Amino acid sequence: MTETDVVPAWRSQDFRLVPAAVAAWGGTLAGLRLGWWAALVAGSVAVVLSVVLLVRGRARWLGAAGALLLLGLVVAGPGALRIRAVEQDALGTAAQQGRAAVLRVEVTERPRPIHSAGYADQQAGTRSVVVETGVRSATVDGQPAASTGQVQLLAPAAGWAELLPGQEVTASGRLAPARGGDLTVAVLFVRDAPAGIGEAPWWQRAAAALRSGLHRLCTVLPDEPAGLLPGLVLGDTTALPQQVEREFKESGLTHLMAVSGGNVAVVCGAVLLLFRLLRAGPRLSAVAAGSCLLGFLVLVGPAPSVLRAGLMGGVGLLALALGRRGSALPALAFAVCLLVAWDPAMATDFGFALSALATAGLVLLAPRWADSLVRRGIPPGYAEGLAVPLAAFVVTAPVIAGMAGTVSLVSVITNVLAAPVVAPVTVLGVLATVVGPWWPGAGRLLVHLADPEARWLITVARHGARAPGAVLAWPGGWWGGLCAAALLAVVVFALRFRRVRLLVAVALVAVLLTVVPARVLAPGWPPPGWAMVECDVGQGDALVLATAEPGRAVVVDTGPEPGPVDECLRRLGVDRVPLVVLSHLHADHTGGLASVFEGRAVGAIAIGPGRAPGWAWQQVSREAARRGVPLLELSQGQRLSWPGLALDVLGPRYVTARSPAEQDGTMINNSSVVLRAETPAGRVLLPGDVELAAQADLLAEGADLRADVLKVPHHGSRFSVPGFLSAAAPRAALVSVGAGNSYGHPSQSTMDVLKTLGALVTRTDVDGDTAVLPGAGGPAIARRGEARGPPR
Numbered sequence: 001m002t003e004t005d006v007v008p009a010w011r012s013q014d015f016r017l018v019p020a021a022v023a024a025w026g027g028t029l030a031g032l033r034l035g036w037w038a039a040l041v042a043g044s045v046a047v048v049l050s051v052v053l054l055v056r057g058r059a060r061w062l063g064a065a066g067a068l069l070l071l072g073l074v075v076a077g078p079g080a081l082r083i084r085a086v087e088q089d090a091l092g093t094a095a096q097q098g099r100a101a102v103l104r105v106e107v108t109e110r111p112r113p114i115h116s117a118g119y120a121d122q123q124a125g126t127r128s129v130v131v132e133t134g135v136r137s138a139t140v141d142g143q144p145a146a147s148t149g150q151v152q153l154l155a156p157a158a159g160w161a162e163l164l165p166g167q168e169v170t171a172s173g174r175l176a177p178a179r180g181g182d183l184t185v186a187v188l189f190v191r192d193a194p195a196g197i198g199e200a201p202w203w204q205r206a207a208a209a210l211r212s213g214l215h216r217l218c219t220v221l222p223d224e225p226a227g228l229l230p231g232l233v234l235g236d237t238t239a240l241p242q243q244v245e246r247e248f249k250e251s252g253l254t255h256l257m258a259v260s261g262g263n264v265a266v267v268c269g270a271v272l273l274l275f276r277l278l279r280a281g282p283r284l285s286a287v288a289a290g291s292c293l294l295g296f297l298v299l300v301g302p303a304p305s306v307l308r309a310g311l312m313g314g315v316g317l318l319a320l321a322l323g324r325r326g327s328a329l330p331a332l333a334f335a336v337c338l339l340v341a342w343d344p345a346m347a348t349d350f351g352f353a354l355s356a357l358a359t360a361g362l363v364l365l366a367p368r369w370a371d372s373l374v375r376r377g378i379p380p381g382y383a384e385g386l387a388v389p390l391a392a393f394v395v396t397a398p399v400i401a402g403m404a405g406t407v408s409l410v411s412v413i414t415n416v417l418a419a420p421v422v423a424p425v426t427v428l429g430v431l432a433t434v435v436g437p438w439w440p441g442a443g444r445l446l447v448h449l450a451d452p453e454a455r456w457l458i459t460v461a462r463h464g465a466r467a468p469g470a471v472l473a474w475p476g477g478w479w480g481g482l483c484a485a486a487l488l489a490v491v492v493f494a495l496r497f498r499r500v501r502l503l504v505a506v507a508l509v510a511v512l513l514t515v516v517p518a519r520v521l522a523p524g525w526p527p528p529g530w531a532m533v534e535c536d537v538g539q540g541d542a543l544v545l546a547t548a549e550p551g552r553a554v555v556v557d558t559g560p561e562p563g564p565v566d567e568c569l570r571r572l573g574v575d576r577v578p579l580v581v582l583s584h585l586h587a588d589h590t591g592g593l594a595s596v597f598e599g600r601a602v603g604a605i606a607i608g609p610g611r612a613p614g615w616a617w618q619q620v621s622r623e624a625a626r627r628g629v630p631l632l633e634l635s636q637g638q639r640l641s642w643p644g645l646a647l648d649v650l651g652p653r654y655v656t657a658r659s660p661a662e663q664d665g666t667m668i669n670n671s672s673v674v675l676r677a678e679t680p681a682g683r684v685l686l687p688g689d690v691e692l693a694a695q696a697d698l699l700a701e702g703a704d705l706r707a708d709v710l711k712v713p714h715h716g717s718r719f720s721v722p723g724f725l726s727a728a729a730p731r732a733a734l735v736s737v738g739a740g741n742s743y744g745h746p747s748q749s750t751m752d753v754l755k756t757l758g759a760l761v762t763r764t765d766v767d768g769d770t771a772v773l774p775g776a777g778g779p780a781i782a783r784r785g786e787a788r789g790p791p792r
Contacts, residue, residue, distance in 0.1 A: 016064035017333035020071040024340045027075035028347040036084035043076025074341045086183050090145045095175040095186035101140045102172045105133035107163050110301045117560040118587025124561050126157045149185035159193035168198035182345040207299045214433045217443045225454035233429030234300050235259035243563035250471050251464030252411020260305040260355040264313040266426040267296050286317040304346045305355035311335040328363045361395035389415035401474040402481025414464040425453035526572050527782040531681035532772040535568035536764040539738030540588030548644030552576040558592035566595035578603040583688030584672040585616035606632040610671035612663040646678040653697040670694035681772045681779040682708030689714040695724040708779045716746025722753050732760045739765040
C-alpha cells in the first residue's frame with residue numbers, strides 16, 4: 001500500500017444518515033419553538049426531499065433517502081401531534097390561572113440541586129431541587145384533570161433530593177406556567193414533603209448506593225478535590241464548592257463535570273484495552289465493553305447527554321463486533337435520530353446540543369486539523385492535543401455564547417492542560433465507585449491516587465479563571481449564538497487560504513484590542529493610594545481597609561459565599577490580613593470567611609458578643625480552630641491600630657440576653673459590631689447591619705458618628721433612622737447590594753435621605769468594587785474600571 005492509498009479517518013466517515021438527523025433535530029426544534037405546525041411543515045419538507053432523492057438519487061443514497069423519509073414522517077406525524085398535545089394540555093391551562101393541584105408523578109431524572117447563597121440566618125447551600133417528572137394522574141382544585149405531559153417540580157431539598165428515577169410520588173402545590181420550548185406542560189411549586197413514595201427499581205437503588213459510597217470514600221480528601229471527583233466521574237456536583245464550580249465555568253472546563261461522550265469513551269476504551277491485552281477477540285471485547293457501558297449509564301443517570309453518548313457508544317461497539325470502520329458519524333446521527341424521535345424535548349436541551357456538536361467536531365474537524373498540523377512538522381501527539389480542544393471550542397462556542405452570554409478565551413489552553421489527566425481520573429474514580437463497597441481499603445487507595453489529578457484540574461481552572469480577560473461578554477440568546485457561529489465559520493473558512501490568513505490574524509488582533517477591556521492590557525485597578533474598598537460580593541458585605549504597609553489590610557465581613565472576596569483581595573494585591581472582623585454572624589457576612597485564607601497569612605478573627613445563629617457561630621469557631629488563628633471578641637471602647645489605620649469599636653451598645661435560638665434576624669442585626677475607621681482618606685463609619693433600635697441607642701448615648709464615608713447599614717434597607725444618617729453626615733455613602741435581589745435593597749426612601757444630605761451614593765450592583773482614596777478636598781471615590789473622581 002502506498003502513501004496515497006491511506007484514507008484519513010475523517011474522510012472515511014459515512015454521511016448518509018446525517019440528513020435524517022438534521023431533519024429530525026431541526027424539525028422538532030422548530031416545532032417546540034414555533035408551534036406544532038412548524039414541525040408538520042418541516043417534516044413534510046423532509047418527506048418531499050426524500051421522495052426526490054428516491055426517484056432521482058444514486059443507489060448509494062437510497063438508504064439515506066429512506067431514513068430521511070422515515071424521520072420526516074415521524075416529525076410531521078407523531079412528533080407534531082405530541083407537541084400539539086402539550087400545547088393543549090389541561091395542566092397547562094390550569095397553570096396559566098395559578099391553580100392548586102395534587103399530582104401523582106414518576107421521577108424521570110435525578111433531582112437537580114439549586115444552590116442558594118447564604119443570607120441572614122439562612123445557611124448557604126442547597127435548599128431546593130428541580131425534579132423532572134411524568135404525570136400519572138392529576139387533580140386540580142379537587143377535580144380530576146387529564147394529562148399525560150411532563151411536569152417540573154420545584155421542591156424543598158429535604159425529602160425530595162433523595163428520590164430516584166422510576167419512583168412514583170404524590171406532590172401537592174400550586175401550578176405555574178412552564179418556560180416553554182420543551183414538553184413540560186407546567187411547573188408545580190411544592191412546599192411539603194413527598195407523599196406516597198413508591199419503590200425505585202433495584203438497579204436505581206444499587207446505583208444510588210454506589211454513588212453514596214463514592215462520596216463517603218472522597219471524605220478522606222480535602223473539600224475541593226472531594227467535591228470534584230464525583231463530578232468528574234458521575235456528573236454529581238452536590239458536594240462541589242461554589243468557587244470551584246465558578247472557576248470551571250469561567251475557564252471553559254465545565255464540560256468535564258457533565259457526563260457525556262468523553263466519559264463513555266474513557267470507560268469503554270479502558271475495557272477494550274484490557275481485553276486486547278488479554279488477546280480477546282473483537283466480539284467478546286465489544287460485549288464486555290457494552291456491559292460496562294450499560295452499568296455506567298445506570299450509575300450516572302438518564303440525562304440527555306448521557307443517553308446520547310450511551311446510544312452512540314452502543315452503536316460503535318456493535319460496529320466493532322461486526323468489523324465495520326468509520327462508524328463514529330453514523331453512530332452519532334443514529335443516536336440523534338432515535339433520541340429526538342423518542343423524546344422530542346432533547347432537541348432543545350443545551351446539554352444534548354453541546355454533547356452532539358462536540359462529538360461531531362471531534363469526528364469531523366479534529367482529525368483533519370491534526371493531519372494538517374502533522375504535515376507542518378508538529379509531532380502527532382502534540383497535534384492531536386491541540387486539534388481536539390480547538391475543534392471542541394469551535395463547534396460548542398456558539399451554543400455556550402448564546403446560552404451564557406459569555407465566551408471563554410482561555411478554554412483551548414485550559415483544555416489542553418487538562419486533557420492528560422481526564423482519562424486517568426475517570427478510570428480511577430469509576431474503579432473506586434465499583435470496588436469501594438466490597439473493599440473499602442482499595443477504594444480509598446484509588447481515591448488517593450485520583451487526588452493529584454483532581455488537584456491539577458482545580459489548579460488549571462483556577463489559574464484560567466483568574467487570567468486577565470478570561471471571559472468575554474457576548475450577546476446572549478439565539479442571535480448571539482448565530483453571530484458567534486457565523487464569525488467562527490468565516491474565520492475557519494478564511495484560514496484555508498494562505499493569503500487570507502494574515503488579514504484574518506490582523507482583523508482578530510484588532511477586534512481583541514477593541515473588545516477586550518483596556519484594563520486587561522494595562523490594569524487600572526486598584527487605584528494608587530486606596531484606603532478602603534467595598535468589594536462587590538453580591539447580596540452581602542465585604543470591606544477591605546488598607547494599612548500603610550503594601551499588601552497588608554484589615555477585612556471587615558466576607559460576603560455570602562467563598563470566591564468573590566478572595567477575587568477582590570487578589571485584585572487589591574492583599575496577601576497579609578492581620579485581622580478579619582465579622583460584624584455579626586449572618587450568612588451574608590460570614591459565608592466567604594474560608595476564602596480569605598486562600599494564599600494569605602491571617603492574624604486573627606474578631607467578632608462581637610453575639611453568638612446567633614448557632615450554626616454560624618459553630619462554623620466560624622471551627623474555621624478559626626482549623627486555621628490555627630485566635631478568635632477574639634470585640635467590645636465597646638476598644639481601639640485597634642496599625643500603621644496608617646485605626647479602628648474604634650463604637651458598639652453594640654445593647655446585647656439581648658436571649659439565647660441564640662430565641663433571637664430573630666432583627667436582634668442579630670442590632671448586635672452588629674459598629675466600627676469607626678481613621679484612614680488617610682478620612683473617617684469611615686462601618687455600622688454592620690444595625691437597624692432602628694441599635695441606631696437609636698447610638699444616637700441616645702451620644703456616640704460620635706460623624707464620618708466622611710458611610711458604609712450604609714443593612715444594604716440600604718428601609719430600617720434606617722434619618723437622624724442616624726444625618727448624624728453621620730457623610731460625603732460619600734457606599735451600599736453593598738446584590739443585583740436583582742428579592743429583598744428590595746436598597747430602599748428608595750433611604751437613598752432619598754442620603755441624597756438630601758448631599759452624599760454621593762454608590763452601589764456595588766451597579767458600580768462593582770468601589771474604592772475610597774485621599775482627594776484634594778476630602779475623600780475621593782473610584783469605581784472599578786472608572787477614573788477617580790471626588791464626591792459630588
